[in-house]
Amino acid sequence: MIRRRARPQFHEPSLVPMADMLTNTVGVVLFILIFTVLTAGAAVVTRRLPMERSTKATAVTFLCASGRIISMADLDAPIKEFLSPLLKDGKPVDDFVTRFQSRKLETDYLILTGDVQGEVAILVQPKPGSSESAADLNESIAKFRTTLAGLDPHQKYARFLVYPSGVTAFRSARDIASSGTFGTGWDLFGASEPIRDCIGYCGPGGSGGTIK
Amino acid sequence: MPERDSGQEDHFNLLPFIAILLCVLGTELLVTMSMATISLGVGAVEGWVQDKDPAHATKNPTLIEWDGKEATVQRQDRDEKFPLALDSKTLPPEFAVVINELASRRETDYALFAVRPSGFENYYRLAQMFKARGIDVGDEPVEQGKKIRLKASPR
Numbered sequence: 207m208i209r210r211r212a213r214p215q216f217h218e219p220s221l222v223p224m225a226d227m228l229t230n231t232v233g234v235v236l237f238i239l240i241f242t243v244l245t246a247g248a249a250v251v252t253r254r255l256p257m258e259r260s261t262k263a264t265a266v267t268f269l270c271a272s273g274r275i276i277s278m279a280d281l282d283a284p285i286k287e288f289l290s291p292l293l294k295d296g297k298p299v300d301d302f303v304t305r306f307q308s309r310k311l312e313t314d315y316l317i318l319t320g321d322v323q324g325e326v327a328i329l330v331q332p333k334p335g336s337s338e339s340a341a342d343l344n345e346s347i348a349k350f351r352t353t354l355a356g357l358d359p360h361q362k363y364a365r366f367l368v369y370p371s372g373v374t375a376f377r378s379a380r381d382i383a384s385s386g387t388f389g390t391g392w393d394l395f396g397a398s399e400p401i402r403d404c405i406g407y408c409g410p411g412g413s414g415g416t417i418k
Numbered sequence: 419m420p421e422r423d424s425g426q427e428d429h430f431n432l433l434p435f436i437a438i439l440l441c442v443l444g445t446e447l448l449v450t451m452s453m454a455t456i457s458l459g460v461g462a463v464e465g466w467v468q469d470k471d472p473a474h475a476t477k478n479p480t481l482i483e484w485d486g487k488e489a490t491v492q493r494q495d496r497d498e499k500f501p502l503a504l505d506s507k508t509l510p511p512e513f514a515v516v517i518n519e520l521a522s523r524r525e526t527d528y529a530l531f532a533v534r535p536s537g538f539e540n541y542y543r544l545a546q547m548f549k550a551r552g553i554d555v556g557d558e559p560v561e562q563g564k565k566i567r568l569k570a571s572p573r
Contacts (some may be wrong), residue, residue, distance in 0.1 A: 224435050231439060235446040237534065242450050246457030250465035252569060255530075255558055284533030373559045380536050394559060396539030 225328035261389055266357060268350065268379060269316075269332055269373030269401070275350050275379050276315045276337040278367070281330070284313045285403065288328060290321075326406035332369075340375040343382055352380055353387055363389035370397050465569035466530075466558070477554060479530035480520060481568045484544060486537035491516055492568065504543050521551040529553035534562050 267278040288311045292302055306320035315336045319329045319372065342348050354364065364383040368376045380390050395401065435523070470476060470573040491498045499515040520529055529548050533541045538559070545555045560566060 211422065221435075224432070228435070228439050228442070232442055235443060235450070239446060239450045239453070243453045243457065246454045249458055249462055250567065250569065251458070251462045252465045252467055255466050255468050255556070258556060368538070368559050370538050373535055373561055376559060392559070394533060394538040394541055394557070397535075399539065 231317040249338065256384065256390060259308045259389075261363055263291070263359075263361055263363045263389060265391065266362050267365045268368060269330075269367045269369075270376035270379065271369035272330045272334060273375050274332065274335075274337045274339050274372065275343065276332050277349060277353055277377050278316070278330070279353060281316075282404075284311060284318055285328060285405075287311060288318045289405070321400075321402070325404050326410050327404045327408075329400040329402055331400060340378040343375075343378050351382065354383060354388060357388075358385045359389070363391060366390065366392040367395060367401060368392050369395050430527050438477040444445045456559045460563075461565075462561070463565040463567055465567050466532075467569045468530075477526055479568060480527055480554065481530050481532060481566070483534070483566070484541055485534040485562075486540060489513065489544070502544070504540050509547070517548060517551055517553070520548065520553045524552050524554070528556060530568075531555065531557040532560045532566050534560060536562065 232315070260377040266282070269276040269278055288309060292299055292305055292309065303322055306326065307322055309320045312333065315333055317331045317333055319331070321327050321329050338348055338350055343350055345351075366376050366380065376392065380392070383390050466481070468476065468479060481492040483492070487501060489500045489502055491500070498512075498516075500510055500516070502509065502513060520527055529545075531541065531545065537544075541557065545557065548555050
């Protein structure tokens with residue numbers, strides 16, 4: 207007769223220690239969560255604000271819009287290109303006003319259009335999606351960085367034209383410029399406010415060839 | 419053929435409990451890290467400190483937040499909000515008091531504007547009201563929802 211081996215009796219273990227461990231761990235992590243939230247909630251990130259001072263340095267202009275930085279350092283060339291078909295021997299062609307108003311020139315980063323409303327001005331707008339974003343500025347090969355690297359901080363300062371959509375990009379760019387010992391300046395533009403480069407019949411508040 | 423020992427089937431498996439424990443821990447850690455990131459990142463309060471220029475005497479800033487419709491003057495004990503319509507000829511008398519106060523301290527104080535993107539359009543008109551009274555003006559563009567405070571400058 208074959209004797210069957212006695213089947214071992216199953217003892218259900220108590221789950222109380224496991225539940226105890228679970229609640230203890232959850233409690234400790236909750237405590238850490240509360241501590242972290244309270245501590246971090248009261249955290250203040252210090253930002254040093256530059257003080258205004260006069261300078262003899264000349265401006266290198268950058269446009270901050272749509273989260274991007276667009277160099278306007280070489281704006282003279284597109285303006286010359288914009289005007290070239292409208293001038294003959296340095297004088298306006300016969301139908302200058304009509305052709306000026308309908309003229310539109312796109313560069314890699316900018317759109318130039320003509321506007322005649324009391325004064326003769328070229329409106330400059332950023333081309334959507336072009337140029338460098340605030341994140342791109344961290345790259346060492348960023349055009350903004352290479353542009354500044356080729357300039358003397360004693361001779362030039364960075365001037366920013368800031369649109370509402372370009373605040374974050376402006377602050378990143380200004381930090382980079384300041385870390386390179388460049389002076390900085392900025393002008394604020396409303397969302398629907400174009401940059402006007404007045405080229406003729408500029409009134410008392412006209413820009414007379416300079417930006418804004 | 420010998421019967422298989424069925425003891426293995428009776429073994430109590432603790433793996434699901436460990437899985438629950440790890441899931442709870444992971445979730446709580448995620449929440450903790452998220453809260454910390456938000457608090458120290460986009461939700462962090464910015465403390466503004468003005469750079470000291472040893473060559474020039476510096477004035478004391480009065481921080482005014484401007485969002486295009488409402489000016490918030492930060493005081494030490496409280497913030498005062500002034501809804502402003504810049505198109506109207508007259509300012510609210512309470513805000514005129516603020517300008518008068520600053521004008522009376524123009525030698526030692528200046529107005530520091532924190533300009534929100536919604537206030538870019540008409541900020542210079544507001545600043546002109548202060549400049550017209552001989553008050554020095556500074557400005558700093560700041561993100562729409564960012565909380566800001568003035569911090570005392572280090573000596």
